[in-house]
Amino acid sequence: MIRLSNIHKKFFKDTDREVYALRGINLEIERGSFTILIGSNGSGKSTLLNLVAGNLLPDAGRIFINNSDVTDALDHKRSSKVSRVFQDPLAGSASELTVMENFRLAALRTRHKNLIIGLNNEFRNKVIANITQLGLGLEHKVDQPIGTLSGGQRQALTLLMTVMDQTDVLLMDEPSSALDPATAKTVMGLAAQITRAHGLTTLLVTHNLKDAETYGDRIIMLENGSVKKDIQGDGKKALSSAEIFSWF
């Protein structure tokens, strides 16, 4: 469960370039729900996601994840509860490390990084089994630097990496926007599958209205840093992309 209580965030505070990104946001996102976050550019979607992730700290208000106050915790501390998929398909993995090493780091998200060689056969077999399920043929490339793979392949692997260790919340910032339509469909399908299988509380920022229609059980639209629409349950199911478009 994610709870945002009266969140305010400004950028370039007290300058003539001041931007009021979020204006007193109050939201409660249920455990295991899949929430779609939409809005025009500059509406505050990514700021909200970064605040939940801990990349940004709010000017005012409190953030709770599973009833723990995480407002002042930086991203590496919140990573025990939160995992992320970035808009840039290259941002979620370390290009110079092999696929296997990237997965090893992801598997240690909530644990200490010790002076032990954790890349043993047992771990390798587990990762290969997971990657094989993707059906992308990447199981033969686990010892290659991940930077040698395409953006779509890296994004799919990043999604898989998010559930290598225990996590409660999955934050996705336009994960398919930089991918071709076929790869984007694969990645979004995988995201939905992972979310369901692991019962994750998911927040997806998207500009793709078809995705907004297809996925999720709740849709929130932000405008000028405030919540303009918040529809869930049957109301969300009944929404069409054309209707969502009419909100803009």
Place this chain on the structure above:
Amino acid sequence: MELYLAAIIQGLCYASLGIGVYLSLRIFKIPDITTDGSFTLGGVVAAVGLVLDWSLWVVIPASMLAGAISGATTGVISTRLRINPLLSGILVMTALYSVNLAIMGRSNIPLDMDMGLFASNDATYHKPLLVSLVFAFSIALMMAWMLKTDLGIAMRATGNNEQMASANGVNINRMKILGLSMANALTALSGFLMVQYQGFADVNMGVGIIISGLAAVMIGESIASLFKIKSVWAILICMIAGSMVFRLAVAQSLAFGLNPNYLKLVTAGIVLTIVAISNLKGKRT
């Protein structure tokens, strides 16, 4: 022949400096100038320790610890005070000049040649060669192992993609401080070896020494690229080879009758040439 043998031994003594620079520059992508000060610091602690008749089992960790503290100081200044890492390194390097003088109590300390690791009954190069070889390969082996551990993976991820590392629970600042500590501990170890090899510690012995480390890295990477080497262990061996090749190039310059006054100019020129060739080659491919 002796000139080239001496160059090889020096190259081996400077190998841990090269591996230290590889760690800070290539793994963490931090141009760390602390090197000039921590190299001297390692040498100074070694000289003072040997003069005070400390056991080598105390002198080695003491030198490395001193280097680690100087690296950690640079790390803390750059991460906690948010000062540019280059400037942080310059500040610590400058401060270390006074620290080194204070530890020595004067500007240099001569050592008896029967002191320390390279002390030998005969005047041949066998013992220094063997000792420096063992040190260089042991360091490369330990670093290669460390970089393969979970901690090493977190370190490499930090240098490669901070956002990703942080999202996977890595405390970036702590990792950078640890990395700079390790890099400067290795640099100090190099100072420890060189002081014993040359038979004295001098407060200016580290001036411009980062060039030797950079040369080891650049030449080492060229060798690795030439032989299409990918494994961490083999790349670190290339750093050792790079360090030796650089020292041999300097020795060759002296053998051609180079005025020693121009030695630093020539060493900078050698590194510049290597970097330029590597950059121009990269542009064409």
